[in-house]
Amino acid sequence: MPVDEERLIDLETKLAHQEHLLNELDDALTSQQAQISQLELLCKSLVDRIKTLPDGGSAGGTEDERPPHY
Secondary structure (H helix, E strand, C coil): CCHHHHHHHHHHHHHHHHHHHHHHHHHHHHHHHHHHHHHHHHHHHHHHHHHHCHHHCCCCCCCCCCCCCC
Protein backbone atom coordinates (compact mmCIF):
# COMPACT_ATOMS: atom_id res chain seq x y z
CA MET A 1 0.00 0.00 0.00
CA PRO A 2 1.50 3.36 -0.99
CA VAL A 3 2.20 5.96 1.68
CA ASP A 4 -0.32 8.42 0.25
CA GLU A 5 -3.09 5.83 0.47
CA GLU A 6 -2.17 5.03 4.09
CA ARG A 7 -2.28 8.73 4.96
CA LEU A 8 -5.66 9.08 3.27
CA ILE A 9 -7.07 6.11 5.20
CA ASP A 10 -5.64 7.50 8.44
CA LEU A 11 -7.21 10.92 7.79
CA GLU A 12 -10.57 9.37 6.90
CA THR A 13 -10.48 7.30 10.10
CA LYS A 14 -9.69 10.35 12.21
CA LEU A 15 -12.46 12.31 10.50
CA ALA A 16 -14.97 9.53 11.18
CA HIS A 17 -14.01 9.52 14.87
CA GLN A 18 -14.29 13.30 15.06
CA GLU A 19 -17.73 13.23 13.43
CA HIS A 20 -18.85 10.60 15.95
CA LEU A 21 -17.55 12.67 18.88
CA LEU A 22 -19.18 15.80 17.48
CA ASN A 23 -22.53 14.01 17.32
CA GLU A 24 -22.10 12.84 20.93
CA LEU A 25 -21.28 16.37 22.06
CA ASP A 26 -24.30 17.74 20.20
CA ASP A 27 -26.56 15.20 21.93
CA ALA A 28 -25.09 16.09 25.33
CA LEU A 29 -25.54 19.81 24.67
CA THR A 30 -29.14 19.31 23.58
CA SER A 31 -29.87 17.30 26.73
CA GLN A 32 -28.22 19.88 28.97
CA GLN A 33 -30.18 22.72 27.34
CA ALA A 34 -33.43 20.85 28.02
CA GLN A 35 -32.41 20.39 31.67
CA ILE A 36 -31.50 24.08 31.97
CA SER A 37 -34.90 25.06 30.58
CA GLN A 38 -36.65 22.81 33.09
CA LEU A 39 -34.60 24.24 35.96
CA GLU A 40 -35.36 27.80 34.86
CA LEU A 41 -39.08 27.03 34.93
CA LEU A 42 -38.75 25.42 38.35
CA CYS A 43 -36.82 28.40 39.74
CA LYS A 44 -39.41 30.83 38.38
CA SER A 45 -42.18 28.75 39.91
CA LEU A 46 -40.42 28.68 43.29
CA VAL A 47 -39.78 32.43 43.22
CA ASP A 48 -43.45 33.03 42.41
CA ARG A 49 -44.50 30.78 45.31
CA ILE A 50 -42.14 32.54 47.73
CA LYS A 51 -43.54 35.93 46.66
CA THR A 52 -47.05 34.78 47.59
CA LEU A 53 -46.05 33.84 51.13
CA PRO A 54 -46.90 36.33 53.89
CA ASP A 55 -44.11 38.82 54.70
CA GLY A 56 -42.26 37.87 51.53
CA GLY A 57 -41.46 34.39 52.71
CA SER A 58 -41.57 34.15 56.50
CA ALA A 59 -42.86 30.76 57.55
CA GLY A 60 -44.96 31.79 60.57
CA GLY A 61 -47.82 34.10 61.37
CA THR A 62 -47.33 37.55 62.83
CA GLU A 63 -44.24 38.38 64.85
CA ASP A 64 -46.32 39.42 67.86
CA GLU A 65 -47.70 35.93 68.28
CA ARG A 66 -46.43 33.97 71.31
CA PRO A 67 -44.59 30.70 70.71
CA PRO A 68 -46.55 27.57 71.76
CA HIS A 69 -44.33 26.87 74.80
CA TYR A 70 -45.52 30.05 76.66
